[in-house]
Amino acid sequence: MSEKQENQDYDHKSSVRGFTPDLNSFPDENPKPSSGQEPFPFWLMIVCVILMIIGGSYVGANSGGFNFSNNHKPGYQASVPEGLTGKPPELSDFEKYVNGGEAVYKAVCNGCHQGAGQGNGQIPPLVNSEWVNKGTERFSQIVLNGLSGPITVNGAAYGAAAMPAQKGAINDKQIAQVMTYVRFKFGNITDSVVTKEMVEVARQKFGDKANQYSASELSGEDVMLEGDQPDWMSPESGDAESDDAESVESGEGSASLVLESNEQNS
Numbered sequence: 001m002s003e004k005q006e007n008q009d010y011d012h013k014s015s016v017r018g019f020t021p022d023l024n025s026f027p028d029e030n031p032k033p034s035s036g037q038e039p040f041p042f043w044l045m046i047v048c049v050i051l052m053i054i055g056g057s058y059v060g061a062n063s064g065g066f067n068f069s070n071n072h073k074p075g076y077q078a079s080v081p082e083g084l085t086g087k088p089p090e091l092s093d094f095e096k097y098v099n100g101g102e103a104v105y106k107a108v109c110n111g112c113h114q115g116a117g118q119g120n121g122q123i124p125p126l127v128n129s130e131w132v133n134k135g136t137e138r139f140s141q142i143v144l145n146g147l148s149g150p151i152t153v154n155g156a157a158y159g160a161a162a163m164p165a166q167k168g169a170i171n172d173k174q175i176a177q178v179m180t181y182v183r184f185k186f187g188n189i190t191d192s193v194v195t196k197e198m199v200e201v202a203r204q205k206f207g208d209k210a211n212q213y214s215a216s217e218l219s220g221e222d223v224m225l226e227g228d229q230p231d232w233m234s235p236e237s238g239d240a241e242s243d244d245a246e247s248v249e250s251g252e253g254s255a256s257l258v259l260e261s262n263e264q265n266s
């Protein structure tokens with residue numbers, strides 16, 4: 001190294017080098033912290049890798065390739081316990097019609113004639129009443145215009161109370177349905193219904209009467225309202241319906257409902 005070069009040692013490399021302390025010559029001074037710095041145990045790493053391989057292959061084998069169609073059954077419906085179809089029982093047209101009448105009865109007649117049609121004091125019963133289960137014309141006259149004065153019902157005399165006219169409170173369909181309900185429920189009549197058209201005619205004939213009927217003014221006990229029965233009341237379907245009703249009672253009906261719904265599932 002020439003003198004010129006030495007003078008140009010601006011970084012002082014040559015002079016500093018001699019004074020650099022040997023780091024290894026003071027081993028005990030400021031020891032590097034060692035606690036908590038142990039390397040991750042190799043065996044634990046192996047265990048983790050094995051667990052990841054097992055878990056990954058399980059998910060891979062059972063996920064259906066994460067494909068939506070492999071995990072989704074189209075049209076799937078959870079199976080239901082026997083007897084529980086999740087659907088309301090299927091009602092025949094006759095039952096639906098009668099149910100409509102029941103609602104009218106509860107809203108209009110129930111307060112006087114009572115829920116079981118047994119009457120109450122001077123209010124006569126509808127159960128076993130010849131005014132209910134005989135001629136429908138006089139029955140419609142009573143409902144349309146009301147009734148007052150002495151009347152004998154199933155052998156017992158009434159007359160102290162009067163029945164108000166219902167023609168302003170309920171329409172023809174409601175009168176037809178409530179008459180059908182009363183005839184079915186309290187008179188056991190299942191072979192015929194009262195239709196809206198029948199009540200329409202009755203209202204035209206009798207609806208203008210100013211005051212209530214007395215029992216002696218009513219039509220005869222054989223006079224039926226004119227009009228056809230609905231299609232669903234034809235003799236064949238009437239028989240079929242009573243068969244249905246029997247099988248529902250014996251439990252067969254509900255079993256066949258379950259079968260039907262199972263067929264839909266498959």
Ligand code: HEC
Pocket residue numbers: 105108109110111112113122123124125126129130131132139142143147148149150151153158159160161162163164166178179182
């Ligand atoms: C405010 C009370 C009252 C209401 C509401 C009422 N009735 Fe009456 N009903 C009577 C009374 C009272 C008589 C008896 C009248 C008499 O003695 O002349 C009667 C008589 C009858 C009769 C003839 C007698 C018998 O017992 O068979 C029929 C049928 C009848 N009602 C049906 C109905 C129907 C159906 C309804 C509902 C649409 C109805 N009533 C609503 C009080 C009522």
